[in-house]
Amino acid sequence: LQGSDTDGKAAGDVVLGDLQSGVHQKDQDDSPASGNTVVLKADRESALQINANDLVDGNQDLSESLLEDLPSSQLLYFENMGEPSGCSIPPASERRNKPMNFSLDKIDRPSSFCPDAGAKKGPNDFASGSKCDFFKSESLKDHLKSAMTGNAKAQTLQVSKTKQLQEALLSEEICVAERTTESSFVDLGPFYGLPSKVKDLLRQLRGIERLYAWQHDCLMLESLQQRKNLIYSLPTSGGKTLVAEIIILQELLCRQKDVLMILPYVAIVQEKVRGLSSFGIELGFLVEEYAGSKGRFPPIKRRIKKSLYIATIEKGHALVNSLIETERIDDLGLVVVDELHMLGEGSRGATLEISLAKILYMSKNTQIIGMSATLNNVGDLQKFLQAEYYTNNFRPVELKEYVKIGDTIYAVDGSTGNGFTFARLLDFKYSSTLEKADPDHIIALVTEVIPNYSCLIFCPTKKNCENVASMVCRYLKKEFRAHREKEKQALIKNLKDIGNGSVCPVLKQTIPFGVAYHHSGLTNDERKSIEEAYSS
Numbered sequence: 065l066q067g068s069d070t071d072g073k074a075a076g077d078v079v080l081g082d083l084q085s086g087v088h089q090k091d092q093d094d095s096p097a098s099g100n101t102v103v104l105k106a107d108r109e110s111a112l113q114i115n116a117n118d119l120v121d122g123n124q125d126l127s128e129s130l131l132e133d134l135p136s137s138q139l140l141y142f143e144n145m146g147e148p149s150g151c152s153i154p155p156a157s158e159r160r161n162k163p164m165n166f167s168l169d170k171i172d173r174p175s176s177f178c179p180d181a182g183a184k185k186g187p188n189d190f191a192s193g194s195k196c197d198f199f200k201s202e203s204l205k206d207h208l209k210s211a212m213t214g215n216a217k218a219q220t221l222q223v224s225k226t227k228q229l230q231e232a233l234l235s236e237e238i239c240v241a242e243r244t245t246e247s248s249f250v251d252l253g254p255f256y257g258l259p260s261k262v263k264d265l266l267r268q269l270r271g272i273e274r275l276y277a278w279q280h281d282c283l284m285l286e287s288l289q290q291r292k293n294l295i296y297s298l299p300t301s302g303g304k305t306l307v308a309e310i311i312i313l314q315e316l317l318c319r320q321k322d323v324l325m326i327l328p329y330v331a332i333v334q335e336k337v338r339g340l341s342s343f344g345i346e347l348g349f350l351v352e353e354y355a356g357s358k359g360r361f362p363p364i365k366r367r368i369k370k371s372l373y374i375a376t377i378e379k380g381h382a383l384v385n386s387l388i389e390t391e392r393i394d395d396l397g398l399v400v401v402d403e404l405h406m407l408g409e410g411s412r413g414a415t416l417e418i419s420l421a422k423i424l425y426m427s428k429n430t431q432i433i434g435m436s437a438t439l440n441n442v443g444d445l446q447k448f449l450q451a452e453y454y455t456n457n458f459r460p461v462e463l464k465e466y467v468k469i470g471d472t473i474y475a476v477d478g479s480t481g482n483g484f485t486f487a488r489l490l491d492f493k494y495s496s497t498l499e500k501a502d503p504d505h506i507i508a509l510v511t512e513v514i515p516n517y518s519c520l521i522f523c524p525t526k527k528n529c530e531n532v533a534s535m536v537c538r539y540l541k542k543e544f545r546a547h548r549e550k551e552k553q554a555l556i557k558n559l560k561d562i563g564n565g566s567v568c569p570v571l572k573q574t575i576p577f578g579v580a581y582h583h584s585g586l587t588n589d590e591r592k593s594i595e596e597a598y599s600s
Contacts, residue, residue: 250318256283256310257318261346269342272306278456279307285454293432293451295404297439299459304435308400309340311433316349316370321397324373326380326416328403330355330584331591336374344372354379356588362386365395377412381419393427404434404445420449498539506532507539515547515578518598529581530570537577544577552576555597562589 253259266272275283278298287294288311298304312323327333333355344351352363354375361382363371375383387393401420407413423430432449439445446453498507506521513519521536523529552575559567574580580594 256314258310258313259317262310262313262343265343265346275306276303276458276460278458279303282307282454282456283310285452287452291431293434293449294454295434295436295439295442295445295449295451296454297436297442298456300437301460302437302456302458303460304437305402308402308433308435312372312398312400313343313347315398315431316372317347319397320370322371322373322395323398323400324375324380324383324396325400326375326377326402326419328377328406328412330376331582331595332402333374333376334588334591335595340372340374354383359383362390362392365392377406377416377419381415384419384422388422388426393423394429396423396427396430399423399430399432401432401434402436404436405438405440407445408441417448424449501535502539507536510536511540515544526583526585529583533574533579533581534570537574537579540577540579547578549576551597551600552578555593558593559590562587562593 250257253262255263282288282296285294296304296307308325312325315321315323325336327336333353337351337353341351343349348369350366350369350371352371352373353359354373359375359379359382363373363383363386373380373383384393384396387396399420401416407416407420420432423432432451434445434449434451442453445451502508510519510521521532523532556567556572556575559571571580580597582591582594582598586594
């Protein structure tokens with residue numbers, strides 16, 4: 065079709081032209097004398113200058129290769145469209161010598177290939193009287209490419225933005241449901257959902273073979289299964305803490321959430337940290353102490369292992385604040401509060417109440433467990449914590465009653481319909497002087513237990529602890545000094561080493577009798593030494 069002998073008037077030839085107005089070409093004689101550049105007008109304000117020689121060569125290559133690059137179906141289409149109109153292609157030699165002036169803003173406009181499109185004839189048209197539009201080679205090639213690309217894209221289903229948003233929302237809901245399922249309770253074994261290793265550790269480390277009946281009933285409560293808040297109250301030494309520890313292990317291992325345990329005193333926090341650290345090592349969770357100068361705010365966020373934060377009331381409040389500020393309060397799956405009755409005790413109680421209120425308000429997924437031996441306003445606490453209540457009167461050891469008749473203390477072993485029977489007489493008599501020094505009869509109670517067993521006496525203040533320890537030693541018999549005397553001397557020596565050669569005068573007086581005081585006035589090392597001595 066592009067041969068040198070091609071007749072310009074042959075049927076089927078295609079004349080390259082503009083998409084709408086045609087291409088107006090000028091002879092080289094009409095071009096400027098310098099003749100080195102041709103201006104291609106993109107709009108009325110800007111122009112692109114290119115080298116005239118390069119343009120001529122480019123036009124020659126494009127025009128000659130245009131139809132060669134087209135598929136046969138396109139060639140046939142051009143032939144059919146060109147026959148009735150008598151459109152013609154000018155000879156290649158003529159096209160080589162004529163530069164083109166065309167409008168760039170018309171390249172991508174769709175136009176009809178029909179010669180009757182209403183194009184205006186210019187004075188310099190290649191074929192006079194022809195009704196065929198002239199197409200610029202670049203514009204035609206680009207137009208064909210865009211048309212074929214559009215046809216290919218038209219086969220792709222177009223999805224509306226609304227539908228895409230709906231699908232994205234559905235996908236997010238599915239992800240949330242999956243995360244909820246993952247965080248739900250996972251039964252890991254036969255021991256209340258925990259692996260059998262937990263039961264073995266309780267046997268090895270605590271000497272616990274089986275739970276009390278009330279502990280089993282409490283752990284099987286429907287409110288716990290539904291993750292409702294719970295308050296439970298039992299007498300002292302009834303085993304409340306063990307129930308809390310099992311619930312804590314369920315949260316750490318089965319639900320994979322962090323846990324906060326709030327205890328009233330620094331010494332109790334330290335004791336609990338030591339008691340649960342071995343469980344953490346064996347079961348793969350971390351035990352972090354938040355008492356005194358210890359504790360990091362906010363806590364380190366860990367990817368694999370979960371953390372058990374054991375804190376005092378004040379440190380627990382600071383920890384809750386830091387988790388809220390860092391938007392990590394939802395990572396806290398459980399909060400356990402020991403001695404819940406302290407909620408009503410002065411400023412410390414207010415701090416505890418604020419901490420629980422923040423957790424209730426900021427995190428709907430955090431469960432709260434409270435326990436205490438003495439609760440007078442259970443109804444108010446239930447309403448505040450939105451909690452269920454469980455109580456039991458179980459005691460592992462039967463309490464004994466004592467009666468003083470004259471100067472002698474009697475233990476009440478039982479009662480009959482006619483009154484009490486005093487089957488056992490304590491080997492202790494009160495004088496008038498002792499009555500004034502010990503109105504609560506502490507010495508009589510202590511001597512029933514020691515030296516074969518240990519005994520704890522709780523006092524309201526630090527000074528009262530020291531005074532009671534001195535008073536007990538002052539009225540004990542001298543035989544108590546001989547009991548495990550070497551161990552007592554070793555303890556005094558250890559305390560001197562800790563204190564750089566000095567030891568508290570009260571401890572120096574009381575330890576030979578096997579009596580010592582314990583409060584936050586002691587250093588950590590001193591407290592630890594006394595705790596170990598008490599345990600042994």
